[in-house]
Amino acid sequence: MSAKSSFNPRDSALDVLLAVLGGGRSLDAALAEHVPSDADSRDAGFCRAIAYGVLRNHRRLAAIRDRLLHKSLRSRDQDMALLVEIGLQQLLAMETPAHAAVSETVAVARHRGKQWAARLINALLRRFQREREDCLALVDTAPAVRASVPDWLLARLQHDWPDDWHSLLEAQNTRAPMTLRVNRRRQSVAGYQQRLVEAGLPARTLDGFPDALVLEHPVAVGRLPGFDQGDCSVQDGAAQLAVALLSPGPGHRVLDACAAPGGKAAHALEHSDAALLALDDDEVRLERVAGTLGRLGLQAECRVADAAATDDWWDGRPFERILLDAPCSGTGVIRRHPDIKWLRRADDPPRLQAAQRRLLDSLWPLLAPGGRLVYCTCSILQAENEAVIAAFMQARPDAQAVPPALPVGRRVGYGQQILTGEAGVDGFYYACLEKR
Numbered sequence: 442m443s444a445k446s447s448f449n450p451r452d453s454a455l456d457v458l459l460a461v462l463g464g465g466r467s468l469d470a471a472l473a474e475h476v477p478s479d480a481d482s483r484d485a486g487f488c489r490a491i492a493y494g495v496l497r498n499h500r501r502l503a504a505i506r507d508r509l510l511h512k513s514l515r516s517r518d519q520d521m522a523l524l525v526e527i528g529l530q531q532l533l534a535m536e537t538p539a540h541a542a543v544s545e546t547v548a549v550a551r552h553r554g555k556q557w558a559a560r561l562i563n564a565l566l567r568r569f570q571r572e573r574e575d576c577l578a579l580v581d582t583a584p585a586v587r588a589s590v591p592d593w594l595l596a597r598l599q600h601d602w603p604d605d606w607h608s609l610l611e612a613q614n615t616r617a618p619m620t621l622r623v624n625r626r627r628q629s630v631a632g633y634q635q636r637l638v639e640a641g642l643p644a645r646t647l648d649g650f651p652d653a654l655v656l657e658h659p660v661a662v663g664r665l666p667g668f669d670q671g672d673c674s675v676q677d678g679a680a681q682l683a684v685a686l687l688s689p690g691p692g693h694r695v696l697d698a699c700a701a702p703g704g705k706a707a708h709a710l711e712h713s714d715a716a717l718l719a720l721d722d723d724e725v726r727l728e729r730v731a732g733t734l735g736r737l738g739l740q741a742e743c744r745v746a747d748a749a750a751t752d753d754w755w756d757g758r759p760f761e762r763i764l765l766d767a768p769c770s771g772t773g774v775i776r777r778h779p780d781i782k783w784l785r786r787a788d789d790p791p792r793l794q795a796a797q798r799r800l801l802d803s804l805w806p807l808l809a810p811g812g813r814l815v816y817c818t819c820s821i822l823q824a825e826n827e828a829v830i831a832a833f834m835q836a837r838p839d840a841q842a843v844p845p846a847l848p849v850g851r852r853v854g855y856g857q858q859i860l861t862g863e864a865g866v867d868g869f870y871y872a873c874l875e876k877r
């Protein structure tokens with residue numbers, strides 16, 4: 442039987458959720474594994490929408506389920522517990538007709554040989570339809586449940602952003618737009634915008650983001666005109682701000698210390714003929730940099746290395762520009778990767794802070810006098826951003842912070858913080874450090 446006819450979106454969404462919530466896999470990896478490339482595109486889209494939706498609302502859905510159940514399901518029935526969430530997600534937040542949401546979800550339990558669960562899920566989803574308002578009123582009293590975030594993350598957001606945590610929680614659960622970066626080596630933004638319109642894909646420009654176009658509706662990259670030929674890339678506006686801060690010039694030696702999958706390296710090379718060294722300590726991810734540069738017709742030296750172990754890879758010649766797009770919690774991009782909420786742990790921010798500081802300390806001596814290092818993360822946690830830079834500045838009198846001139850975000854100490862959803866872009870932090 443072909444994947445087209447045998448693919449069941451709810452059943453596969455359950456496999457995806459089990460892989461993420463039970464197996465610790467990333468959502469992207471789980472989708473790649475469980476959604477065959479030849480599945481019907483509408484079914485595949487529906488499967489993705491369920492998986493994203495359940496991960497966005499996981500804690501709230503689980504709370505509703507637990508209210509409606511008389512006794513908890515056994516840990517070996519975690520699949521059925523998640524199947525209930527799949528049913529509730531359709532009833533609560535999707536346009537699926539209620540009768541199909543119930544009967545097709547119940548059919549998955551039957552298909553998996555759990556007749557007892559089919560009966561239970563049928564009764565539970567029908568009860569939710571009857572008692573919906575009362576049930577929601579009860580579970581929505583706690584903000585962490587209502588917005589579906591782990592307690593540790595809510596506590597950090599409340600501490601770091603006492604005036605903004607409400608809107609941040611909302612932004613994290615809102616679907617992100619699909620933003621393109623036009624390859625200005627090949628055409629103007631206006632020219633590419635026109636090609637998009639002709640392809641039936643209207644897009645708008647984004648004030649202050651000179652290379653960006655935001656699509657009205659997300660599409661598969663295969664539908665983007667000239668994508669394979671390198672005419673555009675998919676990249677959020679906030680990530681597109683790095684290149685102006687780095688401002689690489691012709692002949693500059695540029696280090697992209699944490700380069701994979703290569704979005705910012707490619708953008709830098711679209712703007713200048715710098716000699717760029719792209720490092721990443723993850724060999725598989727680094728292969729994606731080569732793929733991206735190849736598609737765009739750009740060149741850089743790519744090397745697998747721990748950037749902080751400079752003795753292993755540095756040739757002793759200083760760099761005029763260093764980009765440190767540091768490994769981070771990804772809390773600024775939760776709207777694109779809702780799995781982050783459940784895969785990250787309370788002790789990640791301090792662990793990541795130590796890794797970020799180690800990278801910064803090790804790379805600083807490689808910067809030429811008068812050169813510039815741009816530090817950035819897609820995190821909205823102060824521990825990974827301002828705290829890292831403030832401690833570094835205290836220890837390095839030869840470092841001078843230049844306020845990043847960005848079209849969005851707010852000054853926080855030495856750097857600039859963009860909170861998720863501001864101007865429609867991802868949460869990001871930038872600091873620019875120059876060597877005296």
Ligand SMILES: C[S@@+](CC[C@H](N)C(=O)[O-])C[C@H]1O[C@@H](n2cnc3c(N)ncnc32)[C@H](O)[C@@H]1O
Binds near residue numbers: 698748766
């Ligand atoms: C935020 S991502 C970089 C995104 C990339 N700059 C882009 O724009 O496409 C961080 C990267 O740092 C890499 N990384 C983590 N620790 C590293 C280290 N010690 N040395 C080099 N790369 C590292 C990770 O493998 C990951 O690919």
